[in-house]
Amino acid sequence: MTAPASGLVVSAHPGDFVWRAGGAIALHARRGVRMKIVCLSFGERGESQGAWKQPGMTLEACKHARQAEAEAAAAVLGAEIEFFDAGDYPLHLTSAMLDRMIDIYRELMPSFVLTHADADPYNVDHPEAARFAREARIVAQAAGHKPGPQVSYNAPQLYAFEPHQPEQCGFRPDRILNITEVWEVKRRAFEALPAQRHLWDYYERVALNRGMQGGRNSGRPMTYGEAYSSAYPEAVEAFA
Amino acid sequence: MTAPASGLVVSAHPGDFVWRAGGAIALHARRGVRMKIVCLSFGERGESQGAWKQPGMTLEACKHARQAEAEAAAAVLGAEIEFFDAGDYPLHLTSAMLDRMIDIYRELMPSFVLTHADADPYNVDHPEAARFAREARIVAQAAGHKPGPQVSYNAPQLYAFEPHQPEQCGFRPDRILNITEVWEVKRRAFEALPAQRHLWDYYERVALNRGMQGGRNSGRPMTYGEAYSSAYPEAVEAFA
């Protein structure tokens, strides 16, 4: 009767949801949580070096190729995916896109959102995606935005996933998610992104080291982990 | 068979565990968690203005009076209490006290610790108590400290409770504990501290405003809350 729990991922480019949140997506999907990815661009200009080495490549062709890869990765992870085609390097997010993003929040009513950290001195699209995900999360609360029968929308907790060089982005994890049971799924999603093979091992090492940190912090073994930083205080009913 | 869950509170003075963590203590105690308070001093010099206005007051008399109050408050909250008698303003924490504190960590094996924030420009005892609680938490891990049959000690999560002027202490809450069901217990513990009556209403207002914030952050109503800031990342198995 009640809608199943759901989670939302807002990703600037296809690679981001795979490297940074692939474990969380696969884990919750496996448990029956409806997972939806909003992929703001195809990464067609800034994260497609391989494609642009091919003779005769065009922007449209590049976008189609990257879309197919992203869809394949989402399928492996068990998530829905919706593309906003906002362009990349830089993103051009319109008010119509904001409107659609707000609708998604209200329709999906996610209990958590995963997106980029607020700062990234190496990338302009990542902070912009985070800003956009946060803005839509907030405006979705406004009763005067598309007023109608009141929905019970509550702005969900928002977790920033790990950027490529975390310390340079001021990223300090406060949650380490145990993704051991879905590691093989995440690893298979890597294979949907063959052009970025040089990152496969990098992010496997990240997962192993975050796993060891997770074990150290909890005293319970963890092999593979993903690091997150929460944006809001958590209301809790007990500590133990 | 397994030991019951337990929680440890490290408090510089009697008032601190009442104002700042009284709700958490009463809540967990009610649920069967063994709660133990280590009260490092009696607050005999720095938090006993009323006593020192009485003619003929001595340090010993003051300590006895404050000890009785602290024991009464702990009893109301449902917790054990152990005093270190380290003096206050400033605390003089010895290596024997550190040794005892480490023993307590190993004996109690708490699943969480509540103590002061790391900084407080209004108080020298609060940061010192926090430093001490953290040091003992760490040294208890050292296999070469009183070596013997290996215990399964894991260093527990540590939550800083709320200082009197939180922004001046760099305190940023990331947990708001719902203490509504034990509010009346916490309020009764206030009454064990009659000399600080001027703080009763202050901390009732703090609890009400933290409660409203808790409700805002979760979308679930909360009347009374206590704010905490976690020291370490939390290893989690899911977000929803």
Add this chain to the structure above:
Amino acid sequence: MTAPASGLVVSAHPGDFVWRAGGAIALHARRGVRMKIVCLSFGERGESQGAWKQPGMTLEACKHARQAEAEAAAAVLGAEIEFFDAGDYPLHLTSAMLDRMIDIYRELMPSFVLTHADADPYNVDHPEAARFAREARIVAQAAGHKPGPQVSYNAPQLYAFEPHQPEQCGFRPDRILNITEVWEVKRRAFEALPAQRHLWDYYERVALNRGMQGGRNSGRPMTYGEAYSSAYPEAVEAFA
């Protein structure tokens, strides 16, 4: 002969100037300081939950109702009010509005400005209002902006007023304004905002606790206070 001293308040929504700066407005108004509020929106979409529960509500009707409330509150506090009708959730501040804002700085020549803090993870309009107030403050200094007979405009000190969850906004007060003598006026201004009755008690508790903090910091009793954070160093002629 000389113009009376004046103060400027830049507020994203009607509630903000009441909850956060109502005491400062009433206090200075009572002392003959000309107080002017620029209210950037009517809060018609994001802060009018009550209105949108009424059948047949329209944006225009909501704006009119909120404008009347804001005017009533400003009248109680003794201040002028000018509305920019920039929309809310999110604000759409145009260059014409910036131009008008700059004119207001030059005409009013305020000796202080009160506005939002730079960050608020719960709200997109608050930081945008702060950015706008700061930009206009700076551009008003440009001799080549509407050049003419030189005015003696000096960019005024800017104080951020208190956000709803101060620690989450990085808000650290460095001024606590004693509003005891005008508390009843501020409280009456609350009554002009009946739809947000749930916040009346919240902000009364904030005022009482800031008052107690003010007293602790100065050694002089203060019953009701408002907290502020200054943006610029203050040039002073003495410390005592």
Add this chain to the structure above:
Amino acid sequence: MTAPASGLVVSAHPGDFVWRAGGAIALHARRGVRMKIVCLSFGERGESQGAWKQPGMTLEACKHARQAEAEAAAAVLGAEIEFFDAGDYPLHLTSAMLDRMIDIYRELMPSFVLTHADADPYNVDHPEAARFAREARIVAQAAGHKPGPQVSYNAPQLYAFEPHQPEQCGFRPDRILNITEVWEVKRRAFEALPAQRHLWDYYERVALNRGMQGGRNSGRPMTYGEAYSSAYPEAVEAFA
């Protein structure tokens, strides 16, 4: 055969590259490094108080006068200069300007960039110039931006130069450049900006004090210095 080393300076107004980076420009130019200044505005509105006191002054006349001054200063320092004429107070940077800025990065292939710090509560153009310089630096890496024969563009290190009130801008220098041998050149460039004579001595004092700090940090004497803050980690082959 190989292109000479080059450096890029992105400056909001003419004064900025003189006061803040004049030593670095002259020093590298003297050593055969091709130095190019991109001056985003003429400072015609916000930094031309003297001009606007002249009767009949127009925006165009002011821009011409400031352009001549800026060209004279660049010539003294030994650098090329290109103006974007983006207006000032505030800057209006268009996507065509971003496109041109990206081309400059790719053509010049600078080994370092000097620009403003990310924050300046006294000025809206400085942070905007920094944002723009960083965005172009990043987008120039995108293979899909004007795709073509692959250039070996590497995003260069970026050093923020010193703002007017460094502590208020969160500016913490991590490089002090020894400009002693070109001090006289920098000082002569000051003279190209006669309207800001009140700053000549100020920035001479800054240079002398930064020089003394440089000497203290290295143990090698330095008379005149310029302070910088690097944006990215530096890959190094040794420490000594």
Add this chain to the structure above:
Amino acid sequence: MTAPASGLVVSAHPGDFVWRAGGAIALHARRGVRMKIVCLSFGERGESQGAWKQPGMTLEACKHARQAEAEAAAAVLGAEIEFFDAGDYPLHLTSAMLDRMIDIYRELMPSFVLTHADADPYNVDHPEAARFAREARIVAQAAGHKPGPQVSYNAPQLYAFEPHQPEQCGFRPDRILNITEVWEVKRRAFEALPAQRHLWDYYERVALNRGMQGGRNSGRPMTYGEAYSSAYPEAVEAFA
């Protein structure tokens, strides 16, 4: 009848109160404020390079020479001075010294305290002096410390004076004191410290640049200034 206003300066070495707070001392002394300097050491080991180049120099001889200089400087500035002879590099502050320091707070009842900033990566004595000054300020409030007829001691505001390399110490000024009228007095106090002649010009430049910043922030001209950072919020009765 009432005691005159008073101010307290806690300085690690003789040079500190001269370079960093000499203007504030002279200014308040001229206005009849009783100014007292507590000089924790003679700077005999770490700030007496000149002395140690003299053949046959001993620690006692060095201390006497530096004491004479410090007394001469204090006399020029119009202040009392008390030495704690705690040694320097590093300071060895005993509990007897803490006790004496507390007595001074209670006897002097200063309305403000000037001391070092909390951090200085170039110096171990400066942060230790700041810690000591803060601890005594707090413990002086404890009714149980030397209990007796209640004095009306209120912990005073504490201003950190400017370290040698302010940005490296996290020093962000929020007060700029106008010392123009006593500049000549401060400059004469420099002459009491002939061995550090290389710093005379440095700190004259600091004063001139802080003065210009003071003028910029207030719109009122200031020639010489001293920068300070307040430790506690200020309770205020109005903004204008």
Add this chain to the structure above:
Amino acid sequence: MTAPASGLVVSAHPGDFVWRAGGAIALHARRGVRMKIVCLSFGERGESQGAWKQPGMTLEACKHARQAEAEAAAAVLGAEIEFFDAGDYPLHLTSAMLDRMIDIYRELMPSFVLTHADADPYNVDHPEAARFAREARIVAQAAGHKPGPQVSYNAPQLYAFEPHQPEQCGFRPDRILNITEVWEVKRRAFEALPAQRHLWDYYERVALNRGMQGGRNSGRPMTYGEAYSSAYPEAVEAFA
């Protein structure tokens, strides 16, 4: 004629200099830089879990075993090693040890120092070692400390090496040292620490990921890297 360049490493426990600085030590040693390690403890209590599982283990036996391992590791890396035997968990650093540490600074006259970061919420010895290394570095400058024929001691740059969980320690790298050419040496030093085999792979992954980051930041390939954070500004003669 001139002394060879030298570098100093101050390490709380044996593992630290291997995991965190082993590459830097081996690299500089290979280039003829005299590298000296001061190892403050043997890690006998806190980092010898394996040893304490052996029946009949004593503190002395544990210390001897760990000393042998540390000496073997230092030998592999090509460095001298001196032990202070200060105990661990917690370190007990005496004034005699400080005196010896100062002598080492003056004798070695290192051009750089490698030590721990200032904060580590997981470990009390690491920040204490950093504090000690910094204090000795500073006091070595004091002419009155063991006065004599003036040496040309200059306080060297200090680089913090990478802690186990860098983001939790506020560690933000600003140097990435290319250790590719000595990776095999560092890896062999790991083998001198057989009891911590679980960390071998962890720190190999750290080195590979830091290497990839080094390459990204410079545009020059780097396979293995070590991350460092500098404590002081660097005086430089050019940027390119």
